[in-house]
Every structure is written in C-alpha cells, then in structure tokens.
Amino acid sequence: MTDLLYQTDSYLQEFDATITSVLLPERAVVLNRSAFYPGGGGQPCDFSTLTVGSETYPVHKVKKQGEDVLHFLGGDALPPSIDAASHGTLDWARRYGLMRTHTALHILCGVVFRDYGARVTGGEMEPLRGRLDFEFETMGGELVREIEISINKEVAQRREIGVRILPREEAFQIQDLIRTKINLLPPGIAHVRTVEIVGLDLQADGGTHVHNTSEVGIIRIADYKSKGAINKRIYVELA
Numbered sequence: 001m002t003d004l005l006y007q008t009d010s011y012l013q014e015f016d017a018t019i020t021s022v023l024l025p026e027r028a029v030v031l032n033r034s035a036f037y038p039g040g041g042g043q044p045c046d047f048s049t050l051t052v053g054s055e056t057y058p059v060h061k062v063k064k065q066g067e068d069v070l071h072f073l074g075g076d077a078l079p080p081s082i083d084a085a086s087h088g089t090l091d092w093a094r095r096y097g098l099m100r101t102h103t104a105l106h107i108l109c110g111v112v113f114r115d116y117g118a119r120v121t122g123g124e125m126e127p128l129r130g131r132l133d134f135e136f137e138t139m140g141g142e143l144v145r146e147i148e149i150s151i152n153k154e155v156a157q158r159r160e161i162g163v164r165i166l167p168r169e170e171a172f173q174i175q176d177l178i179r180t181k182i183n184l185l186p187p188g189i190a191h192v193r194t195v196e197i198v199g200l201d202l203q204a205d206g207g208t209h210v211h212n213t214s215e216v217g218i219i220r221i222a223d224y225k226s227k228g229a230i231n232k233r234i235y236v237e238l239a
C-alpha cells in the first residue's frame with residue numbers, strides 16, 4: 001500500500017521512500033509513499049526521477065493499481081532491489097502546469113454551473129491546456145465570451161482552494177457534491193477527498209490543485225465546439 005503524499009500536499013516536489021515491491025518484467029517499483037500523481041480524473045500522471053544509491057532512473061509513467069502506486073523506470077540500468085531506500089524528484093514544471101490547468105477547469109465548471117446551470121459530462125487536460133464537455137444547450141459564441149470574462153474574474157478574485165478528506169457519510173450529505181455525481185463512487189470507498197474553490201465550486205476530486213486561483217493566471221478560451229444539440233465542448237489555454 002502506497003501512502004499518497006500528493007493528496008495532502010500538492011506542492012511536495014521531493015520525498016524519501018522505501019521500495020516495497022519490484023515487478024521485473026515491467027521495470028516497475030512500488031514505494032511505501034509517493035508524491036507522484038498516478039493519473040486519474042482527467043489529470044495525466046507525473047514524470048519524475050527516482051534515485052537509488054548512485055543510480056537515477058527516469059520515471060516515465062506512474063499508475064495506481066489497487067492500493068499501490070507503480071513507478072515505471074526508464075533507462076537500462078538494472079532495477080533496484082526490494083527494501084532499498086530511494087529519493088523521488090518531480091518534474092515540477094509539468095506538474096505545476098497540470099495543477100494550474102486542473103484548477104482552471106474547476107473554475108470553468110463552477111462558473112458555467114453557477115451562471116447557466118449546465119453540468120460537466122467529461123474533460124481532459126495536458127499541461128496548460130484542457131477541455132470540458134457540458135450539457136449546455138444554449139451555448140454559443142456570445143456566451144463563450146461572457147464565460148471567458150467571468151472565469152478571469154474568478155482568477156482575479158484570488159479565491160482560496162481547500163482540500164479535505166471526509167468520511168463517506170459526511171460527504172454524502174453535502175448538496176454541492178451530490179450534483180457532481182458523488183453517488184457514482186464505488187461503495188468500497190470509505191473516505192471522499194473534496195476540492196473546494198471557496199465560494200465557487202466544490203467537487204469530489206483526487207487531483208492536485210494550486211492553493212489560490214491567482215496562481216492560474218489568465219485563462220483563454222481557445223475554442224468551442226458543438227457536439228450535438230445538448231453536448232458542447234469548451235477548450236481553455238493558460239499562458
């Protein structure tokens with residue numbers, strides 16, 4: 001089982017950990033703790049390096065498997081052995097870009113629901129660009145310009161972002177979470193992690209976010225698309 005350090009400290013860039021398992025054919029190791037995001041909820045995984053003794057391995061993929069996080073090692077050095085001490089270092093430029101982008105998408109989601117009552121049906125992101133799909137019948141060019149102004153107001157408002165880990169029963173009593181389909185969470189999950197842009201948006205979310213909307217910077221709506229009468233897509237880009 002891997003302790004997910006990024007869940008409570010998204011700004012952690014380096015950490016020490018012990019290798020608890022080595023999967024030889026895949027060149028993957030499990031650590032007892034990790035700050036590397038394994039991907040999920042539309043946010044891609046981190047890239048990083050893992051140093052063991054005198055060897056530094058590039059980590060080109062990170063993936064959750066049950067309660068473990070698998071770290072896939074690049075290079076051609078022999079994989080490290082079980083119980084070895086290791087030191088992980090994030091590709092911080094990539095991760096911080098993803099944090100700003102992820103928060104930008106929550107701002108967009110919050111504004112579109114608050115101002116137009118439209119719900120998100122899906123999304124995707126890479127560093128500094130992303131998209132969200134909405135059930136948003138009335139969306140068109142004029143509205144998109146309005147939305148762009150409104151989301152940048154939320155950036156300028158310097159809203160704080162809070163992360164909490166709540167017992168399932170408690171989370172299920174929060175109305176704002178119910179609208180984001182929290183009821184679809186698998187029954188086995190005892191705790192729900194929530195991400196709140198204070199005063200704007202509250203979601204059950206496993207991703208990494210910045211502390212304040214001001215860190216997102218100017219959000220540009222780069223494009224929009226109609227995917228049918230109801231389903232619309234909005235693309236954003238950050239500087």
Ligand SMILES: [Zn+2]
Binds near residue numbers: 102106205206
């Ligand atoms: Zn999210």
